[in-house]
Amino acid sequence: MTTTQYLKFCPGKIFGIVASSSAAIVPVNLNERINLKDNFFAVPACENVYIWNLRTKEKTLVLNGENSIVTCLIADSNHKNIAVGYADGTVRIFSIQDGECIVSFIGHKTAVSCLIYENDSSRLASGGKDSEIVIWDVIDETGLFRLKGHKGPISKCLFYQPKKLLISSSKDTYIKFWDLDTQHCFYTLVGNQLEHRYTPSNSSTDINLDIVLIKGTKLICGLNGQKIRVWNIFVEENDDSSDSPVTKKLKANLQEQHDLNLVLDEGLMRDENEEIYDSKFKSTEVGELSYTENKAASIIVDPTERIIAVHYTTFVTPKKCRKFDMK
Numbered sequence: 001m002t003t004t005q006y007l008k009f010c011p012g013k014i015f016g017i018v019a020s021s022s023a024a025i026v027p028v029n030l031n032e033r034i035n036l037k038d039n040f041f042a043v044p045a046c047e048n049v050y051i052w053n054l055r056t057k058e059k060t061l062v063l064n065g066e067n068s069i070v071t072c073l074i075a076d077s078n079h080k081n082i083a084v085g086y087a088d089g090t091v092r093i094f095s096i097q098d099g100e101c102i103v104s105f106i107g108h109k110t111a112v113s114c115l116i117y118e119n120d121s122s123r124l125a126s127g128g129k130d131s132e133i134v135i136w137d138v139i140d141e142t143g144l145f146r147l148k149g150h151k152g153p154i155s156k157c158l159f160y161q162p163k164k165l166l167i168s169s170s171k172d173t174y175i176k177f178w179d180l181d182t183q184h185c186f187y188t189l190v191g192n193q194l195e196h197r198y199t200p201s202n203s204s205t206d207i208n209l210d211i212v213l214i215k216g217t218k219l220i221c222g223l224n225g226q227k228i229r230v231w232n233i234f235v236e237e238n239d240d241s242s243d244s245p246v247t248k249k250l251k252a253n254l255q256e257q258h259d260l261n262l263v264l265d266e267g268l269m270r271d272e273n274e275e276i277y278d279s280k281f282k283s284t285e286v287g288e289l290s291y292t293e294n295k296a297a298s299i300i301v302d303p304t305e306r307i308i309a310v311h312y313t314t315f316v317t318p319k320k321c322r323k324f325d326m327k
Helices: 245-263
Strands: 026-028 040-045 048-053 058-063 070-075 081-086 090-095 101-106 112-117 123-128 132-137 142-148 154-160 165-170 175-179 184-189 209-214 218-223 228-233 283-288 296-301 307-312 316-320
Touching: 026 070, 040 070, 048 070, 070 112, 081 112, 081 123, 090 112, 090 123, 112 154, 123 154, 123 165, 132 154, 132 165, 154 209, 165 209, 209 296, 218 296
Parallel strands: none
Antiparallel strands: 026 040, 040 048, 048 058, 070 081, 081 090, 090 101, 112 123, 123 132, 132 142, 154 165, 165 175, 175 184, 209 218, 218 228, 228 283, 296 307, 307 316
């Protein structure tokens, strides 16, 4: 009787990868490496994260993952830690100095699509393709609560610290404002619909809604259509009278939102506890950026909040933010 031996194949180390296209690159600051001429960037590399020194063109550090590819990453405000989201729904926080994994969070059923730190880096928000947002306590290494309301994958989250709010955008083309104290959505911005609204049946459609906040008062929304909208938010009540153009525009927007919510299909209705209007919150559309035949893919703002860069499908265009300053 003869026996057949079968060789066992095990995966080896990956090699030859500069960066993967599964997530965006992130600039980092290695404080212990005091050389102001060095520019460090963290990039996804399959299941790992590489930190490259652009001056020396050398790989400085490797943050080792496990069996799932990296889908998003972000550094905290102190550039001491970097949070990494994976396709299996896991979030890991690594030390940038030694590359060790500090803590792992498991809170999503599918891939993590976006991450954002609070200003003091004490809390972390993660959005997933499961349409849910999870708020994590980084210091206590625990999950705080989950925010549900979107009907599509989360594309972006922003902390609005002065009012303890979270702003989120999703592939369902809606922008939601969450009260982190009461843990519910109190306002939904609905002026960014596409001709083809997101539904589970067309979930593979390449829809991306990116948002940036300027000076805490202007929300710039880039949908992958041909228009980029600019909204004024958190306008003080005493800045307008009942007959002013701002108030009239606000009332029109609120009525439009109410009408849209009445006719929304495919289950995209407002939450039961969501208010159509909060007396402390206002939003009105200011205008649009230049019309282009290319679709906007992403938006980024510089640290001074004076210039934004719009990444279209074929080129990048810088825009001055002061163009939309209200006189």
